[in-house]
Amino acid sequence: HTMLHDYEQKLEKAYTIDDLTDMDEDAEIDYDQYLEHFASVLGDFPRRIYSSFIVSWYSIIEDMLFQLCEDLGLGISVTVQDTIRLGTGIQRSRLFLAEAANYTIDNDPWQELTKIQKVRNKIVHAGGRFAYSRDVPNGDSGAIPVPVNGETIYYLYAEKSLYRYLDKHELLKFYGTFFINPSFEYCSHLVMFGEHFFTKILHDLKLISP
Numbered sequence: 001h002t003m004l005h006d007y008e009q010k011l012e013k014a015y016t017i018d019d020l021t022d023m024d025e026d027a028e029i030d031y032d033q034y035l036e037h038f039a040s041v042l043g044d045f046p047r048r049i050y051s052s053f054i055v056s057w058y059s060i061i062e063d064m065l066f067q068l069c070e071d072l073g074l075g076i077s078v079t080v081q082d083t084i085r086l087g088t089g090i091q092r093s094r095l096f097l098a099e100a101a102n103y104t105i106d107n108d109p110w111q112e113l114t115k116i117q118k119v120r121n122k123i124v125h126a127g128g129r130f131a132y133s134r135d136v137p138n139g140d141s142g143a144i145p146v147p148v149n150g151e152t153i154y155y156l157y158a159e160k161s162l163y164r165y166l167d168k169h170e171l172l173k174f175y176g177t178f179f180i181n182p183s184f185e186y187c188s189h190l191v192m193f194g195e196h197f198f199t200k201i202l203h204d205l206k207l208i209s210p
Contacts, residue, residue, distance in 0.1 A: 050182035051123045057190050058120040061113070064198065065093035072205075074100035090117065103205060109197050115165045116190065119180060122162075128180035130172075131157040148174045 074096045090113060097103045122128055133155040137143045143155035144163050156163065156178055166172040166180065169189070173181035202208045 046184075047128075047179075047181050050184065050187050051128060051180065053187050054116070054120055054182055054190065055123055057187075057194065058116060061194055061197075062089050062093075065090055068201070069093050069096045069100075072101060090114075097201075101205065103201075105201065109193070109200070112193060113197070115162065116193075118159070118162050119166070119171070123180060130178040132178050133157075146172075146174075146178070154178070 094105055094110070097105065122130075132146075133143060135155070137155050141155075141157070142160075143157050144160060145153050146156045146163075148154055154174070158166075163172070169183075169186050171180050171182060171186060173179060199208070
C-alpha cells in the first residue's frame with residue numbers, strides 16, 4: 001500500500017502544468033503511455049490484488065466455520081428432504097451451530113458476513129462489474145440512480161442493500177462502467193471483522209477465556 005502511494009506521488013511529479021500545455025506530438029505519445037501506465041499501476045493492479053484478497057478471505061472464513069462445526073462434532077438428524085434446507089457454505093455452518101450447538105450467530109455480524117458474501121460473489125461471477133443504463137429505465141426495473149462526478153446520473157442494476165453497502169465502504173467506482181474497487185482500508189476492515197467474529201463465537205461457546 002505504501003509503495004503504491006509513493007509511486008503515485010512519483011508519477012504525479014513527472015509532469016508539470018507547463019509540460020501539459022506545451023507538448024509536441026512525441027511528447028503527447030509519451031504522456032498517453034504515462035497515463036496508461038498510471039492507470040494500470042494505481043488502478044487495475046491494486047484492484048486485482050484487493051479483489052483476490054476478498055475472495056481468499058471469504059474462503060478462509062467459510063472453511064473456519066466448517067472446521068469449527070467439525071471440531072465440535074456437530075451433527076443433526078436429517079431426512080432426504082432436508083438436503084436443500086441445510087444449505088451450503090456459511091449458511092450450512094450457521095444451521096449446524098444453531099441446531100446442534102444451540103448457538104445463534106448475532107444478527108449484525110451475520111448480516112455483515114452475508115453482504116461480504118455478495119461482494120465476493122460479484123467479483124467471482126461477474127469480475128466485480130455491474131450492468132447499468134444511461135437512460136431512465138422504463139417501469140419498475142429496480143435500477144438505482146447513481147450520480148457520477150456529482151453531475152451525470154446513471155442507473156445501476158444491483159440489489160439496494162448491496163449498493164448501500166458498497167457506497168458505505170466506498171467500493172463502487174465508475175470508469176466506463178460500474179465495478180467494485182476494493183481498497184486497502186476495506187481489506188483491513190475484513191481482517192478486523194474476521195478476528196472479532198470468531199473471537200465472539202469462541203468466547204460464547206466457552207472455547208476461549210474472556
